[in-house]
Amino acid sequence: AQTVTQSQPEMSVQEAETVTLSCTYDTSESDYYLFWYKQPPSRQMILVIRQEAYKQQNATENRFSVNFQKAAKSFSLKISDSQLGDAAMYFCAYCPANTGNQFYFGTGTSLTVIP
Amino acid sequence: KAGVTQTPRYLIKTRGQQVTLSCSPISGHRSVSWYQQTPGQGLQFLFEYFSETQRNKGNFPGRFSGRQFSNSRSEMNVSTLELGDSALYLCASSLVAGGYYGYTFGSGTRLTVV
Numbered sequence: 001a002q003t004v005t006q007s008q009p010e011m012s013v014q015e016a017e018t019v020t021l022s023c024t025y026d027t028s029e030s031d032y033y034l035f036w037y038k039q040p041p042s043r044q045m046i047l048v049i050r051q052e053a054y055k056q057q058n059a060t061e062n063r064f065s066v067n068f069q070k071a072a073k074s075f076s077l078k079i080s081d082s083q084l085g086d087a088a089m090y091f092c093a094y095c096p097a098n099t100g101n102q103f104y105f106g107t108g109t110s111l112t113v114i115p
Numbered sequence: 116k117a118g119v120t121q122t123p124r125y126l127i128k129t130r131g132q133q134v135t136l137s138c139s140p141i142s143g144h145r146s147v148s149w150y151q152q153t154p155g156q157g158l159q160f161l162f163e164y165f166s167e168t169q170r171n172k173g174n175f176p177g178r179f180s181g182r183q184f185s186n187s188r189s190e191m192n193v194s195t196l197e198l199g200d201s202a203l204y205l206c207a208s209s210l211v212a213g214g215y216y217g218y219t220f221g222s223g224t225r226l227t228v229v
Contacts, residue, residue, distance in 0.1 A: 033214070033215055035214075035217055037220075042222060043203060043205075043222045043223045043225075044118075044220055044221065044222040044223070045205065045207070045218075045220035046220075047217045047218075047219070050216070050217050091158065095213070095214040095215065097215070102148070102160040102163065102171060102173065102214070103148075103150075103158075103160065103214050103218070104160075105150075105157055105158035106157075107157050108157070
């Protein structure tokens with residue numbers, strides 16, 4: 001079974017500081033894709049960052065970066081210079097490459113940014 | 116360009132009724148997927164359509180069905196509504212089949228069954 005675990009239901013960070021959200025996943029597949037999505041109160045899921053499992057280099061998008069450890073099946077998200085607008089629910093998602101037709105989501109981490 | 120549009124935004128239905136939700140993908144996107152989001156079960160995959168064909172279906176009862184039209188717009192139907200069907204239903208679109216490049220999501224339809 002393919003499962004995604006986010007062990008931190010809630011996290012908080014001071015504005016301008018750095019925070020890391022954790023995600024682990026369980027799969028027997030060797031090729032897959034990993035994502036972090038942000039869901040603000042507006043409810044729309046917004047793609048934050050994407051990682052291809054066959055690429056060893058960690059993905060980076062401006063203030064957002066990941067630490068992808070394939071052997072450990074770990075995919076953490078680091079947010080640098082946190083801003084008030086970063087406050088949201090963050091979901092980690094896994095998508096197998098062989099079928100590629102559904103995402104498996106974690107339960108989410110609610111991030112609060114303290115001014 | 117316009118994003119993924121879901122209508123209606125809110126819906127209240129009575130147990131036993133049926134409901135149809137609509138999703139218009141980003142122009143040019145041919146893949147549409149549906150997810151159910153609840154506090155207890157989180158985000159769960161319902162089904163994906165590509166070029167009017169259902170590619171895959173999640174573990175939901177047959178009361179949940181969908182379709183996709185030639186213009187890629189998709190509808191999801193739930194018959195004989197149950198209280199447990201109360202959820203946020205999210206639609207997501209992609210240029211190609213599968214989620215390899217990430218989906219673009221709509222803002223969802225909040226369905227409340229009373």
